[in-house]
Amino acid sequence: AQTVTQSQPEMSVQEAETVTLSCTYDTSESDYYLFWYKQPPSRQMILVIRQEAYKQQNATENRFSVNFQKAAKSFSLKISDSQLGDAAMYFCAYRRSMEYGNKLVFGAGTILRVKS
Amino acid sequence: NAGVTQTPKFRVLKTGQSMTLLCAQDMNHEYMYWYRQDPGMGLRLIHYSVGEGTTAKGEVPDGYNVSRLKKQNFLLGLESAAPSQTSVYFCASSVWGRGRGTDNQPQHFGDGTRLSIL
Numbered sequence: 001a002q003t004v005t006q007s008q009p010e011m012s013v014q015e016a017e018t019v020t021l022s023c024t025y026d027t028s029e030s031d032y033y034l035f036w037y038k039q040p041p042s043r044q045m046i047l048v049i050r051q052e053a054y055k056q057q058n059a060t061e062n063r064f065s066v067n068f069q070k071a072a073k074s075f076s077l078k079i080s081d082s083q084l085g086d087a088a089m090y091f092c093a094y095r096r097s098m099e100y101g102n103k104l105v106f107g108a109g110t111i112l113r114v115k116s
Numbered sequence: 117n118a119g120v121t122q123t124p125k126f127r128v129l130k131t132g133q134s135m136t137l138l139c140a141q142d143m144n145h146e147y148m149y150w151y152r153q154d155p156g157m158g159l160r161l162i163h164y165s166v167g168e169g170t171t172a173k174g175e176v177p178d179g180y181n182v183s184r185l186k187k188q189n190f191l192l193g194l195e196s197a198a199p200s201q202t203s204v205y206f207c208a209s210s211v212w213g214r215g216r217g218t219d220n221q222p223q224h225f226g227d228g229t230r231l232s233i234l
Contacts, residue, residue: 006158009156042227044225045206050220101164102212102223104159104161109158
């Protein structure tokens with residue numbers, strides 16, 4: 001079974017600085033998708049960024065970018081110019097391509113605190 | 117755009133009581149899911165559905181039942197609530213993609229239901 005590991009229960013960053021959240025996963029598949037979701041105190045689950053395993057180019061969305069290392073099975077999230085609104089729980093998630101049900105496997109999450 | 121709507125948002129039950137959580141989506145998505153979120157464990161899949169009239173077990177299905185009589189609705193039932201089912205429950209939905217480049221669509225989540233069982 002696939003597993004997703006987020007080894008940092010909590011991280012802190014100063015406003016306007018850069019922070020990187022780690023995620024590793026275990027799979028024997030070659031075709032899959034990876035996602036980062038943000039959960040602010042409001043409890044909403046908000047998609048931050050996604051990466052297709054067949055794409056070598058790292059995904060970027062404004063201040064958010066990923067470092068996808070397929071061989072190492074690593075998928076870290078970099079947040080640049082951190083803002084107070086970035087404070088949230090961040091979940092890394094994995095999904096196998098073309099799987100029945102398109103089920104997501106989540107990591108345990110990383111709480112990000114942003115200091116002003 | 118309502119997206120995915122969960123009812124209720126909060127509920128307190130006594131051990132042994134039953135209840136049903138309702139999830140409704142207005143995006144015409146084929147797939148729907150129920151997760152529970154517990155501290156330090158992320159979100160874990162309880163049950164899911166790939167279309168109207170279908171259901172399947174996820175990672176932690178014991179103590180729960182589901183039904184999907186209409187495409188837009190996915191119900192999660194607790195027949196005899198136990199304190200171990202105290203959690204935050206999330207419903208999600210997604211489209212069904214036919215191939216590479218179209219099955220990369222993310223799941224869309226409701227705002228969650230906080231359920232406490234005393």
